[in-house]
Amino acid sequence: MEERLQAVTTPVLLESSAAGFSPWGSILRAIPEAAGDVPALLALAVEAGETWPRPGEGRTSLLFELLASVAAIDVAAARVFEPHLDAIAILSQAARTDTADQPAAAGSAGGTSWGVFAAEAPGARLNARPEGAAAVLDGAKPWCSLAAGLDRAVVTAHTDDGGRAAFAVDLRHPGVRCEEPAWVARGLREIPSGTVHFDHVPALPLGGTGWYHSRPGFAWGGMGVAACWLGGAVGAARDFRAGLLAGADAGREPDQVALAALGEVDRILAAAMQYLARTATHIDDGSLAAAGQSTWSEAQRVRGTVAAAVERVLQLVLSNRGPGPLAFDERYAKRMADLGLYVRQHHGARDDAQLGRLTLKGDCPW
Structure with a gap:
Protein backbone atom coordinates (compact mmCIF):
# COMPACT_ATOMS: atom_id res chain seq x y z
CA MET A 1 0.00 0.00 0.00
CA GLU A 2 2.82 2.38 0.93
CA GLU A 3 4.60 1.62 -2.35
CA ARG A 4 1.44 2.35 -4.36
CA LEU A 5 0.88 5.64 -2.49
CA GLN A 6 4.47 6.66 -3.19
CA ALA A 7 3.99 5.95 -6.91
CA VAL A 8 0.73 7.93 -7.03
CA THR A 9 2.28 10.95 -5.29
CA THR A 10 5.52 11.06 -7.28
CA PRO A 11 6.10 14.76 -8.03
CA VAL A 12 6.16 16.18 -11.55
CA LEU A 13 9.61 17.74 -11.77
CA LEU A 14 10.49 20.46 -14.27
CA GLU A 15 13.78 21.59 -12.73
CA SER A 16 13.82 20.53 -9.08
CA SER A 17 15.35 17.31 -7.78
CA ALA A 18 13.23 14.73 -6.01
CA ALA A 19 15.23 15.36 -2.83
CA GLY A 20 14.68 19.11 -3.07
CA PHE A 21 10.96 18.53 -3.40
CA SER A 22 10.67 16.76 -0.03
CA PRO A 23 9.58 19.82 2.02
CA TRP A 24 6.43 19.96 -0.09
CA GLY A 25 5.59 16.27 0.03
CA SER A 26 3.25 16.15 3.03
CA ILE A 27 0.41 17.93 1.26
CA LEU A 28 0.84 15.78 -1.85
CA ARG A 29 0.70 12.62 0.27
CA ALA A 30 -2.56 13.81 1.83
CA ILE A 31 -4.34 14.36 -1.51
CA PRO A 32 -5.21 10.73 -2.42
CA GLU A 33 -7.21 10.29 0.77
CA ALA A 34 -8.82 13.74 0.40
CA ALA A 35 -9.74 13.26 -3.28
CA GLY A 36 -13.46 13.79 -3.79
CA ASP A 37 -13.83 15.49 -0.38
CA VAL A 38 -13.98 19.19 -1.28
CA PRO A 39 -13.80 20.59 2.29
CA ALA A 40 -10.71 18.45 2.93
CA LEU A 41 -9.14 19.60 -0.34
CA LEU A 42 -9.92 23.23 0.48
CA ALA A 43 -8.22 22.81 3.84
CA LEU A 44 -5.13 21.45 2.09
CA ALA A 45 -5.26 24.32 -0.43
CA VAL A 46 -5.39 26.86 2.40
CA GLU A 47 -2.40 25.15 4.02
CA ALA A 48 -0.55 25.24 0.70
CA GLY A 49 -1.33 28.93 0.30
CA GLU A 50 0.64 29.70 3.45
CA THR A 51 3.97 28.36 2.16
CA TRP A 52 3.86 27.55 -1.56
CA PRO A 53 5.61 30.07 -3.83
CA ARG A 54 3.82 32.77 -5.79
CA PRO A 55 4.47 33.38 -9.47
CA GLY A 56 7.04 35.97 -10.46
CA GLU A 57 8.80 35.92 -7.10
CA GLY A 58 11.79 33.75 -7.98
CA ARG A 59 10.35 30.24 -7.64
CA THR A 60 7.77 30.10 -10.41
CA SER A 61 9.08 26.77 -11.72
CA LEU A 62 8.53 25.22 -8.29
CA LEU A 63 4.97 26.57 -8.22
CA PHE A 64 4.28 25.00 -11.62
CA GLU A 65 5.79 21.73 -10.40
CA LEU A 66 3.55 21.72 -7.34
CA LEU A 67 0.41 22.45 -9.35
CA ALA A 68 1.31 19.77 -11.89
CA SER A 69 2.03 17.31 -9.10
CA VAL A 70 -1.37 17.88 -7.52
CA ALA A 71 -3.09 17.35 -10.89
CA ALA A 72 -1.08 14.19 -11.55
CA ILE A 73 -2.60 12.76 -8.37
CA ASP A 74 -6.15 14.06 -8.88
CA VAL A 75 -7.19 16.59 -11.52
CA ALA A 76 -10.13 17.87 -9.48
CA ALA A 77 -7.81 18.54 -6.53
CA ALA A 78 -5.77 20.84 -8.77
CA ARG A 79 -9.01 22.56 -9.75
CA VAL A 80 -9.44 23.35 -6.03
CA PHE A 81 -5.84 24.37 -5.34
CA GLU A 82 -5.16 26.55 -8.39
CA PRO A 83 -7.78 29.29 -7.88
CA HIS A 84 -7.02 29.59 -4.17
CA LEU A 85 -3.31 30.02 -4.86
CA ASP A 86 -4.08 32.42 -7.71
CA ALA A 87 -6.24 34.55 -5.41
CA ILE A 88 -3.47 34.73 -2.81
CA ALA A 89 -1.07 35.84 -5.54
CA ILE A 90 -3.53 38.46 -6.79
CA LEU A 91 -3.93 39.92 -3.31
CA SER A 92 -0.17 40.14 -2.98
CA GLN A 93 0.20 41.73 -6.41
CA ALA A 94 -2.40 44.33 -5.54
CA ALA A 95 -0.60 45.10 -2.29
CA ARG A 96 -3.86 44.53 -0.48
CA THR A 97 -2.84 41.79 1.92
CA ASP A 98 -5.02 43.48 4.53
CA THR A 99 -7.98 41.67 2.95
CA ALA A 100 -6.40 38.35 3.82
CA ASP A 101 -5.86 39.44 7.43
CA GLN A 102 -9.56 39.93 8.11
CA PRO A 103 -11.17 37.09 10.06
CA ALA A 104 -12.93 34.57 7.84
CA ALA A 105 -16.69 34.74 8.27
CA ALA A 106 -16.98 30.97 8.35
CA GLY A 107 -13.39 29.83 8.44
CA SER A 108 -11.37 27.72 10.82
CA ALA A 109 -7.98 28.19 12.43
CA GLY A 110 -6.54 26.85 9.21
CA GLY A 111 -7.32 30.10 7.34
CA THR A 112 -9.61 31.44 4.66
CA GLY A 207 -5.66 47.58 -8.32
CA GLY A 208 -8.16 49.83 -10.07
CA THR A 209 -9.92 49.69 -13.43
CA GLY A 210 -8.06 47.61 -16.01
CA TRP A 211 -5.42 46.40 -13.57
CA TYR A 212 -6.62 42.81 -13.27
CA HIS A 213 -6.22 41.95 -16.96
CA SER A 214 -3.19 44.15 -17.70
CA ARG A 215 -0.90 42.95 -14.87
CA PRO A 216 1.74 40.33 -15.73
CA GLY A 217 0.20 38.10 -13.06
CA PHE A 218 -2.85 37.54 -15.25
CA ALA A 219 -0.65 35.72 -17.76
CA TRP A 220 1.23 33.94 -14.98
CA GLY A 221 -2.04 32.63 -13.60
CA GLY A 222 -3.04 31.36 -17.04
CA MET A 223 0.23 29.44 -17.22
CA GLY A 224 -0.47 27.97 -13.78
CA VAL A 225 -3.68 26.51 -15.16
CA ALA A 226 -1.65 25.03 -18.03
CA ALA A 227 0.67 23.44 -15.44
CA CYS A 228 -2.40 21.73 -13.98
CA TRP A 229 -3.46 20.43 -17.41
CA LEU A 230 0.04 19.11 -18.00
CA GLY A 231 0.11 17.40 -14.62
CA GLY A 232 -3.17 15.68 -15.43
CA ALA A 233 -1.65 14.38 -18.67
CA VAL A 234 1.37 13.09 -16.74
CA GLY A 235 -1.03 11.18 -14.49
CA ALA A 236 -2.73 9.65 -17.55
CA ALA A 237 0.66 8.71 -19.02
CA ARG A 238 1.65 7.04 -15.76
CA ASP A 239 -1.58 5.04 -15.87
CA PHE A 240 -0.73 3.96 -19.42
CA ARG A 241 2.80 2.89 -18.50
CA ALA A 242 1.61 1.07 -15.37
CA GLY A 243 -0.97 -0.80 -17.44
CA LEU A 244 1.67 -1.93 -19.91
CA LEU A 245 3.96 -3.08 -17.10
CA ALA A 246 1.13 -4.98 -15.44
CA GLY A 247 0.34 -6.67 -18.74
CA ALA A 248 3.98 -7.63 -19.20
CA ASP A 249 4.08 -9.11 -15.69
CA ALA A 250 1.05 -11.22 -16.66
CA GLY A 251 2.79 -12.43 -19.82
CA ARG A 252 1.33 -9.93 -22.31
CA GLU A 253 4.29 -8.00 -23.65
CA PRO A 254 3.33 -4.66 -25.30
CA ASP A 255 3.33 -4.76 -29.08
CA GLN A 256 4.94 -2.21 -31.41
CA VAL A 257 1.78 -0.11 -31.59
CA ALA A 258 1.60 0.24 -27.81
CA LEU A 259 5.31 0.99 -27.54
CA ALA A 260 5.09 3.60 -30.31
CA ALA A 261 2.19 5.26 -28.48
CA LEU A 262 4.13 5.29 -25.22
CA GLY A 263 7.17 6.73 -26.99
CA GLU A 264 5.06 9.51 -28.52
CA VAL A 265 3.51 10.27 -25.13
CA ASP A 266 6.99 10.51 -23.64
CA ARG A 267 8.36 12.99 -26.17
CA ILE A 268 5.21 15.11 -26.13
CA LEU A 269 5.27 15.44 -22.35
CA ALA A 270 9.04 16.02 -22.25
CA ALA A 271 8.77 18.87 -24.77
CA ALA A 272 5.85 20.53 -22.96
CA MET A 273 7.57 20.21 -19.58
CA GLN A 274 10.78 21.76 -20.92
CA TYR A 275 8.86 24.66 -22.44
CA LEU A 276 6.99 25.31 -19.20
CA ALA A 277 10.24 25.19 -17.20
CA ARG A 278 11.99 27.59 -19.59
CA THR A 279 9.09 30.04 -19.45
CA ALA A 280 9.08 29.95 -15.64
CA THR A 281 12.77 30.86 -15.67
CA HIS A 282 12.10 33.77 -18.03
CA ILE A 283 9.28 34.99 -15.78
CA ASP A 284 11.58 35.14 -12.78
CA ASP A 285 14.66 36.64 -14.46
CA GLY A 286 12.70 39.26 -16.43
CA SER A 287 14.08 38.15 -19.78
CA LEU A 288 10.63 37.59 -21.26
CA ALA A 289 9.86 41.30 -21.38
CA ALA A 290 13.44 42.10 -22.36
CA ALA A 291 13.04 39.98 -25.50
CA GLY A 292 10.31 42.32 -26.70
CA GLN A 293 7.48 39.86 -26.20
CA SER A 294 4.39 40.49 -24.13
CA THR A 295 3.78 38.23 -21.19
CA TRP A 296 0.33 37.43 -22.53
CA SER A 297 1.59 36.26 -25.93
CA GLU A 298 3.91 33.82 -24.15
CA ALA A 299 1.05 32.69 -21.95
CA GLN A 300 -0.99 31.94 -25.06
CA ARG A 301 1.90 29.94 -26.52
CA VAL A 302 2.31 27.97 -23.32
CA ARG A 303 -1.39 27.32 -22.90
CA GLY A 304 -1.87 26.34 -26.55
CA THR A 305 1.18 24.09 -26.57
CA VAL A 306 0.18 22.36 -23.36
CA ALA A 307 -3.47 22.02 -24.41
CA ALA A 308 -2.43 20.38 -27.69
CA ALA A 309 -0.09 18.06 -25.80
CA VAL A 310 -2.84 17.09 -23.38
CA GLU A 311 -5.33 16.42 -26.17
CA ARG A 312 -2.85 14.16 -27.96
CA VAL A 313 -1.92 12.29 -24.78
CA LEU A 314 -5.60 11.74 -24.00
CA GLN A 315 -6.16 10.40 -27.51
CA LEU A 316 -3.18 8.05 -27.35
CA VAL A 317 -3.92 6.71 -23.88
CA LEU A 318 -7.63 6.26 -24.46
CA SER A 319 -7.20 4.48 -27.79
CA ASN A 320 -4.46 2.17 -26.52
CA ARG A 321 -5.92 1.25 -23.14
CA GLY A 322 -9.34 0.51 -24.57
CA PRO A 323 -12.73 0.42 -22.80
CA GLY A 324 -11.86 -1.87 -19.90
CA PRO A 325 -10.13 0.63 -17.60
CA LEU A 326 -12.73 3.31 -18.40
CA ALA A 327 -15.44 0.90 -17.30
CA PHE A 328 -13.81 -0.65 -14.25
CA ASP A 329 -10.90 1.50 -13.00
CA GLU A 330 -12.57 4.32 -11.09
CA ARG A 331 -9.44 6.44 -10.53
CA TYR A 332 -8.41 6.24 -14.18
CA ALA A 333 -11.93 6.89 -15.50
CA LYS A 334 -12.26 9.91 -13.21
CA ARG A 335 -8.91 11.29 -14.30
CA MET A 336 -9.76 11.08 -17.98
CA ALA A 337 -13.18 12.69 -17.54
CA ASP A 338 -11.84 15.44 -15.26
CA LEU A 339 -8.93 16.29 -17.55
CA GLY A 340 -11.06 16.22 -20.70
CA LEU A 341 -13.31 18.89 -19.21
CA TYR A 342 -10.61 20.96 -17.51
CA VAL A 343 -8.56 21.41 -20.70
CA ARG A 344 -11.67 22.86 -22.38
CA GLN A 345 -10.74 26.09 -20.59
CA HIS A 346 -8.43 26.55 -23.54
CA HIS A 347 -10.47 28.03 -26.37
CA GLY A 348 -8.66 26.28 -29.19
CA ALA A 349 -8.66 28.15 -32.48
CA ARG A 350 -10.05 31.31 -30.85
CA ASP A 351 -7.04 31.54 -28.55
CA ASP A 352 -4.77 30.81 -31.51
CA ALA A 353 -6.46 33.64 -33.41
CA GLN A 354 -5.70 36.00 -30.53
CA LEU A 355 -2.08 34.86 -30.60
CA GLY A 356 -2.06 35.29 -34.38
CA ARG A 357 -3.09 38.93 -34.01
CA LEU A 358 -0.20 39.51 -31.61
CA THR A 359 2.18 37.67 -33.95
CA LEU A 360 1.07 39.83 -36.87
CA LYS A 361 2.10 42.89 -34.86
CA GLY A 362 5.57 41.40 -34.33
CA ASP A 363 4.99 40.10 -30.80
CA CYS A 364 6.80 36.80 -31.45
CA PRO A 365 10.22 35.23 -30.77
CA TRP A 366 11.05 34.57 -34.41
Missing part, protein backbone atom coordinates in the same frame (compact mmCIF):
# COMPACT_ATOMS: atom_id res chain seq x y z
CA SER A 113 -10.48 29.76 1.37
CA TRP A 114 -10.52 31.89 -1.78
CA GLY A 115 -11.80 31.63 -5.31
CA VAL A 116 -11.31 33.75 -8.44
CA PHE A 117 -14.42 34.61 -10.46
CA ALA A 118 -13.59 36.52 -13.64
CA ALA A 119 -15.73 34.89 -16.34
CA GLU A 120 -18.39 36.69 -18.34
CA ALA A 121 -21.50 35.30 -20.02
CA PRO A 122 -24.54 36.66 -21.88
CA GLY A 123 -27.35 37.61 -19.52
CA ALA A 124 -25.11 37.87 -16.47
CA ARG A 125 -23.47 41.13 -15.46
CA LEU A 126 -21.88 42.22 -12.21
CA ASN A 127 -21.62 45.96 -11.61
CA ALA A 128 -19.50 47.84 -9.09
CA ARG A 129 -20.04 51.35 -7.87
CA PRO A 130 -17.83 53.25 -5.44
CA GLU A 131 -19.00 53.75 -1.88
CA GLY A 132 -16.47 55.63 0.21
CA ALA A 133 -13.09 53.94 0.07
CA ALA A 134 -14.72 50.65 -0.91
CA ALA A 135 -17.28 49.55 -3.48
CA VAL A 136 -20.66 47.86 -3.67
CA LEU A 137 -21.42 44.97 -6.01
CA ASP A 138 -24.80 44.28 -7.62
CA GLY A 139 -25.73 41.76 -10.29
CA ALA A 140 -24.79 38.23 -11.29
CA LYS A 141 -21.47 36.48 -11.91
CA PRO A 142 -21.39 33.24 -13.95
CA TRP A 143 -19.04 30.24 -13.75
CA CYS A 144 -18.28 30.58 -10.04
CA SER A 145 -16.75 27.24 -9.07
CA LEU A 146 -17.36 26.03 -5.49
CA ALA A 147 -18.78 29.42 -4.53
CA ALA A 148 -21.07 28.00 -1.83
CA GLY A 149 -18.12 26.33 -0.11
CA LEU A 150 -15.67 29.24 -0.18
CA ASP A 151 -15.13 32.05 2.32
CA ARG A 152 -14.00 34.82 -0.02
CA ALA A 153 -13.26 35.51 -3.66
CA VAL A 154 -11.55 37.86 -6.05
CA VAL A 155 -14.23 38.88 -8.54
CA THR A 156 -14.20 41.16 -11.56
CA ALA A 157 -17.02 43.62 -12.11
CA HIS A 158 -17.97 46.35 -14.56
CA THR A 159 -17.20 49.89 -13.39
CA ASP A 160 -18.88 53.22 -14.06
CA ASP A 161 -16.09 54.27 -16.44
CA GLY A 162 -16.86 51.42 -18.83
CA GLY A 163 -14.00 49.18 -17.73
CA ARG A 164 -13.66 46.22 -15.42
CA ALA A 165 -11.89 45.96 -12.10
CA ALA A 166 -11.15 43.33 -9.48
CA PHE A 167 -12.54 43.27 -5.97
CA ALA A 168 -12.13 41.17 -2.84
CA VAL A 169 -15.50 40.08 -1.50
CA ASP A 170 -16.81 38.12 1.47
CA LEU A 171 -18.96 35.29 0.08
CA ARG A 172 -20.61 34.84 3.50
CA HIS A 173 -22.23 38.27 3.30
CA PRO A 174 -26.05 38.01 3.44
CA GLY A 175 -26.31 39.79 0.09
CA VAL A 176 -24.55 36.90 -1.67
CA ARG A 177 -26.75 34.13 -3.07
CA CYS A 178 -25.28 31.08 -4.80
CA GLU A 179 -27.51 29.32 -7.31
CA GLU A 180 -27.59 25.54 -7.19
CA PRO A 181 -25.56 24.71 -10.32
CA ALA A 182 -27.27 22.61 -12.98
CA TRP A 183 -24.01 20.66 -13.27
CA VAL A 184 -24.48 17.51 -15.37
CA ALA A 185 -20.83 16.99 -16.39
CA ARG A 186 -19.25 13.62 -15.71
CA GLY A 187 -15.89 15.35 -15.35
CA LEU A 188 -15.07 17.50 -12.31
CA ARG A 189 -18.31 16.37 -10.72
CA GLU A 190 -17.25 17.65 -7.29
CA ILE A 191 -16.33 21.09 -8.71
CA PRO A 192 -19.66 22.51 -9.91
CA SER A 193 -19.72 26.00 -11.40
CA GLY A 194 -22.82 28.15 -11.15
CA THR A 195 -24.06 31.73 -11.01
CA VAL A 196 -23.67 33.88 -7.92
CA HIS A 197 -25.98 36.85 -7.29
CA PHE A 198 -24.79 39.95 -5.42
CA ASP A 199 -27.22 42.36 -3.78
CA HIS A 200 -25.52 45.48 -2.41
CA VAL A 201 -22.46 43.53 -1.27
CA PRO A 202 -19.48 45.55 -0.02
CA ALA A 203 -16.12 44.79 -1.64
CA LEU A 204 -12.55 46.05 -1.54
CA PRO A 205 -11.06 47.33 -4.83
CA LEU A 206 -7.90 45.61 -6.02
